[in-house]
Amino acid sequence: MNNIFELKRFGLLLKKTVMERPVQLFGLCGLILAATLVLYSVLLHLIGWQGWNMVQNLTFVWCFMGGGCFLSSIVFGYFGTNASGSAYLTLPASTFEKWLCGVLIIGVCFPCLFLVFFRLMDASFVMAYHNGLDRNSQNYKVMYDAARAYPFDNVFVKESVMIYVNFVGAMMVGSLYFNKVSAIKTAIVYCCALAIIFFLNLFLAKAAFSNVDMAFPFNKIMIKVGNGFGTIELPSNVSNIVHVAILFIIPIVLWITAYIRLREKEI
Numbered sequence: 001m002n003n004i005f006e007l008k009r010f011g012l013l014l015k016k017t018v019m020e021r022p023v024q025l026f027g028l029c030g031l032i033l034a035a036t037l038v039l040y041s042v043l044l045h046l047i048g049w050q051g052w053n054m055v056q057n058l059t060f061v062w063c064f065m066g067g068g069c070f071l072s073s074i075v076f077g078y079f080g081t082n083a084s085g086s087a088y089l090t091l092p093a094s095t096f097e098k099w100l101c102g103v104l105i106i107g108v109c110f111p112c113l114f115l116v117f118f119r120l121m122d123a124s125f126v127m128a129y130h131n132g133l134d135r136n137s138q139n140y141k142v143m144y145d146a147a148r149a150y151p152f153d154n155v156f157v158k159e160s161v162m163i164y165v166n167f168v169g170a171m172m173v174g175s176l177y178f179n180k181v182s183a184i185k186t187a188i189v190y191c192c193a194l195a196i197i198f199f200l201n202l203f204l205a206k207a208a209f210s211n212v213d214m215a216f217p218f219n220k221i222m223i224k225v226g227n228g229f230g231t232i233e234l235p236s237n238v239s240n241i242v243h244v245a246i247l248f249i250i251p252i253v254l255w256i257t258a259y260i261r262l263r264e265k266e267i
Helices: 007-020 022-047 049-075 082-089 095-131 140-145 155-177 182-208 236-266
Strands: 212-216 220-225 228-233
Touching: 007 022, 007 095, 022 049, 022 095, 049 095, 049 155, 049 182, 082 236, 095 155, 095 236, 155 182, 155 236, 182 212
Parallel strands: none
Antiparallel strands: 212 220, 220 228
């Protein structure tokens, strides 16, 4: 039997992981989807059909990333007590299989579930809105075009995925380093790190340029020009390197760190 990965053993581990904590996993997923539906409805009521795309963007980013972070914090949340931690570490499965089980839930199952639900929910709202319009109205075409099915290939979704893989990777690492209230502790550490990067970048931008209004790390600098604003962006080749680092390198480091930390716990 392979000591690193064996398909039947991994299948049993995945089944045990899901069925052993159905309230935590299924309950949290159901809560995330319900929150998505409620938030979409509330924002649509407050903003109206004129801001339909904003409603879609806000609902998607808040629920997808927020839900994924909460879910990833409990994937390896066995170490809150010595008993549960010891029981998990003594399971007859390799470290790689345990790590892969968490990666599969957070990196594949939840995103697929969320995207399918969001598509069905969004399409239902759009269809109901279109069917309720007065075809004889002078503004029918404008109102009809204001609501379209949310495209998953737009820039906003791609940037949300970039943030998602980083956030959930950090949460997985945090759940293995912090035994108690790992989600809160990890969020504090991550937010502090982002704040340090943001203000350090702003300080360096102001030291290099005058009249700096705002500086976004690894993106652009906004400068006051008279009564307007100008922007200084990264060169395209540098910007591509930054995007590759954020989308691939940093998440890979975080997710591998989670594996290394899990292995350290077993040793």
